[in-house]
Amino acid sequence: MxxxxxxxxxxxxxxxxxxxxxxxxxxxxxPLLDTQWNGLAKIPQETEIILRFSNDKIDVLLGNKVIETMNYTLSNDEINIEENSGGTPCDAGTKGKYKYEVIGENLVMTLISDECTARIKSLQGIVYKKIDVKK
CATH class of the missing domain: 1.20.5 (Single alpha-helices involved in coiled-coils or other helix-helix interfaces)
Known part of the structure; x- marks a missing residue:
């Protein structure tokens, strides 16, 4: 026994x-799982937004309001994103690919290709700062 x-x-x-x-x-x-990053996106004027990453989704927040959602996958140092819903002129299903780098407490995405030109202006070259998330 x-x-x-x-x-x-x-x-x-x-x-x-x-x-x-x-x-x-x-x-x-x-490395993006369960992280949040804020930066000044050009939508079309510079506006402070937050990118909130979960398992396979990015929520874009303006203040406390989700203004856009995208699915994402990572492969090596690339992030593939696909529009779900939101306020940009991108249609649902619109895809983009960016090189991403996490440098210390900064996230930078550089354009590889994107079907939505409005999204390029809001993501490319922006230095997003990591936000400490308390659980």
């Missing part, structure tokens, strides 16, 4: 440790 209980505890602890390690490795694969 003691052996079975020990074995059960061992399996449970092994599973929990594997789960923790697995979650940490997924998070390290996406």
């Amino acid at each position: 003691k052996t079975n209980l020990f074995f059960l505890k061992f399996i449970l602890m092994t599973f929990l440790m594997w789960n923790v390690i697995s979650c940490e490795s997924k998070k390290s694969d996406n």
Whole structure:
């Protein structure tokens, strides 16, 4: 009986440790996951916005209001984005590709290609500063 209980505890602890390690490795694969960045986007005048990254979505906030949402994926040092909804003149499904760099507490995106010219003006070359998010 003691052996079975020990074995059960061992399996449970092994599973929990594997789960923790697995979650940490997924998070390290996406340096933007659960981060927020603010910067002055040109929409069309310079306006302070926040980019809020979740697992596969970017919310663009003006003040506390979400004004646009986009899906995204990362590949090497590139971010692929696709318009979901929002206030820009981009149609839903409009795609863009940018090189992204996280340099210290800064996020910079450089145009590779984008089907929406309005989005280019609001993303390219802007230095976004990381916002500490309290959980």
